[in-house]
Amino acid sequence: MKILITWWAWFVASNMTKVLLQQWHSILAIDNFLLGRREYIQSYIDHANYSFIEDDLLNFDNILPYFQWIDLVLHLAANSDISKGAQVTDIDLKIWTIVTYNVLECMRISNVKQIIFASTSAVYGVAKKVPTAEDDGPLFPISLYGASKLACEWLISSFWHNYDIQAWIFRFGNVIGRNSTHGAAFDFVHKLKKDPTQLLILGDGKQAKPYIYVDDLIDWILFWYEHAKDELNYFNLTPEGKTSVTFIAESIAKHIWLHDVHIIYTWWKQWRKGDVPQVELDNNKLRQLWWGPKYTSEQAVVQGTKDIVDQIYHIGILK
Numbered sequence: 001m002k003i004l005i006t007w008w009a010w011f012v013a014s015n016m017t018k019v020l021l022q023q024w025h026s027i028l029a030i031d032n033f034l035l036g037r038r039e040y041i042q043s044y045i046d047h048a049n050y051s052f053i054e055d056d057l058l059n060f061d062n063i064l065p066y067f068q069w070i071d072l073v074l075h076l077a078a079n080s081d082i083s084k085g086a087q088v089t090d091i092d093l094k095i096w097t098i099v100t101y102n103v104l105e106c107m108r109i110s111n112v113k114q115i116i117f118a119s120t121s122a123v124y125g126v127a128k129k130v131p132t133a134e135d136d137g138p139l140f141p142i143s144l145y146g147a148s149k150l151a152c153e154w155l156i157s158s159f160w161h162n163y164d165i166q167a168w169i170f171r172f173g174n175v176i177g178r179n180s181t182h183g184a185a186f187d188f189v190h191k192l193k194k195d196p197t198q199l200l201i202l203g204d205g206k207q208a209k210p211y212i213y214v215d216d217l218i219d220w221i222l223f224w225y226e227h228a229k230d231e232l233n234y235f236n237l238t239p240e241g242k243t244s245v246t247f248i249a250e251s252i253a254k255h256i257w258l259h260d261v262h263i264i265y266t267w268w269k270q271w272r273k274g275d276v277p278q279v280e281l282d283n284n285k286l287r288q289l290w291w292g293p294k295y296t297s298e299q300a301v302v303q304g305t306k307d308i309v310d311q312i313y314h315i316g317i318l319k
Helices: 013-024 060-067 082-087 089-111 144-163 183-194 213-229 245-255 297-315
Strands: 001-004 028-031 051-053 073-074 114-120 166-172 172-177 198-201 211-213 232-237 262-265
Touching: 001 013, 013 028, 013 213, 028 060, 060 089, 073 089, 089 114, 089 144, 114 144, 144 166, 144 232, 166 213, 172 213, 172 297, 183 198, 183 245, 183 297, 198 245, 211 213, 211 297, 213 232, 245 297
Parallel strands: 001 028, 001 073, 028 051, 073 114, 114 166, 166 232, 172 211, 198 262
Antiparallel strands: none
């Protein structure tokens, strides 16, 4: 297949590229490095089945020609730095919603008929039903990030209905593993590298969300792309259960061999505006045809924090 990957130097996309190239797909990648890291994708530069375009997906006229030979779009832009969106209120609108419109319009004009979209559990907001299933509602996001992702889902639904574009929408739990660029574990390791004696945690440490290891995430995306045949497919992509912030901090301390870290809690009820402190997703829809991920949420955190510790301490990405 001829596949276009957006935000290629980002966390999930860089891991996905490796898997797809192993399957001998031809890949065209577009990234402007707003959130991506060149270090993550250096090993692919000279691969025979890969081409890279450094450009901004907001530049519609620039990117349109690249859709002419594409079979499938992997639209994997998914940054969960909610605080950034709260500070610059149009950033999520631009880099998620308008960019997604541009991608869909390029697909329409170029007659590209399939898209995989990375959505988020943030579209549910503070869910009334927990664990939360795909058809539970109403959907009232409390972050601009979640609102923009939900708007993207609506755009995809409308393009599906009007222009016969088949779609796979995946509402991710928190993804963790190699090539991370953000998130609680990433931030904690960075803080402990600067000061290994103490760690400040916003809130009471009981905030908990489902974590999925990046390899499980990729396996599930590719499996359901091949096996879910509706015109509009949508899934929670998550293991069962959830993992607390304190568990993440303790897991990191073990990996770094820090036995006397003083953890300081701010005891705020909600650790930052727009963030849902308790998230648990229903994955029964996924399990109807497959047994589930290799890692539970806590196992994903243990493996993922090990990856992040190795990434920051040994690769030297963060100076």
